[in-house]
Structures are given as structure tokens and as C-alpha cells.
């Protein structure tokens with residue numbers, strides 16, 4: 001009996017090992033892209049959510065939602081609509097599975113798409129953890145589509161052109177370095 005249990009245990013450990021190697025391999029390969037997959041730390045997510053000042057009726061989106069860490073953390077706290085937009089098939093399916101398992105107050109939607117083409121007209125809160133290049137690619141979209149009052153919460157990277165936004169940044173001490181969460185509020189056109 002013990003021998004079967006040990007074989008079963010070895011099999012499970014092997015599966016975990018293969019999963020881990022695939023996960024690390026996937027992360028390394030994603031570094032070839034403009035915006036690689038790097039999950040946001042939980043304590044950063046909590047600060048990002050607090051900075052968003054979410055209110056009833058808001059619609060939030062995470063551009064490049066990965067496995068859905070941000071969207072599920074928002075939906076756990078607030079009964080609002082939260083959308084994750086992710087183009088990686090693997091990450092999209094991982095977040096779909098999480099969606100079944102997670103408890104949530106909000107309504108979560110996960111969309112497999114390129115966020116450069118996702119309409120932001122009715123979105124009030126945009127979360128993103130991209131790169132300078134990734135942000136610069138969507139700068140015009142953010143300028144044109146977001147309504148006054150909409151907030152952008154960007155981890156690590158600032159917007160290049162800030163004329164249409166009010167900016168403040170939240171320091172996040174990380175060892176000897178300080179990282180920032182950049183918070184933008186869209187201004188009214190004639191402000």
C-alpha cells in the first residue's frame with residue numbers, strides 16, 4: 001500500500017515540477033514581447049485599488065490582465081463591473097479557471113483581445129502594469145476615449161504626455177529602491 005502511495009506522491013511532484021518549469025519558461029519567453037508577463041505583487045494591488053477611489057457604478061478594466069490578480073482583487077471588494085483584457089491564450093484560460101473558483105461581489109468579464117483595440121468609452125478606472133513602450137502605444141487611446149474624471153492607475157511606468165491628466169504618484173519602498181504607482185485623473189477638455 002505504501003509503495004502505491006509513494007508512486008502517487010512522486011507522480012504529483014512530477015506534475016508540479018513540470019507545471020513550474022512551464023510557468024518559468026512561459027515568463028521568460030514573454031520577455032520577447034513589448035509587454036512581458038510579470039504578476040503584480042499583492043500589496044501593490046491593494047495600494048492600486050485604494051488609489052482608484054472606486055465608487056458605485058464604476059466600470060474598471062485591467063489592460064493586460066495576466067491571470068486576473070487585479071480584477072479578482074477588485075471584484076472581491078466592490079460590486080462593480082470589472083473587465084480583464086488579455087491576449088495570451090494561456091493566461092486567459094488561467095484567469096477563466098480562477099473566475100470559477102474565486103468569491104466575488106463584482107461582475108467579472110475576461111476578454112481575450114489586444115487591449116489596443118478594446119473600447120474604453122464607458123470605463124472609469126483603468127489599471128495597468130505595462131512598460132513605457134506599451135503605455136506609449138495606448139497614450140492616444142487614453143486621451144481620446146476616456147471621459148473626464150476617469151482614473152488610470154499605472155504600476156511602475158508613467159504616461160509620456162500628461163497634459164490631459166492630473167498626476168500624482170505613490171511611493172512603494174522596495175529594499176533600497178523606491179518604486180511608484182502613478183495615478184492619473186482625466187481632466188475636462190477646457191480645464
Ligand SMILES: C[S@@+](CC[C@H](N)C(=O)[O-])C[C@H]1O[C@@H](n2cnc3c(N)ncnc32)[C@H](O)[C@@H]1O
Nearest residue numbers: 035037038039040064065066069086087114115
Ligand atoms: C506586466 S503583466 C501584468 C499582468 C496583470 N495585470 C497583473 O497585474 O498581474 C502585462 C500583461 O499584459 C499582457 N499584454 C501585453 N500586451 C498585450 C496586448 N496588446 N493586449 C492584451 N494583453 C497584453 C501580457 O500578456 C501580460 O499578461
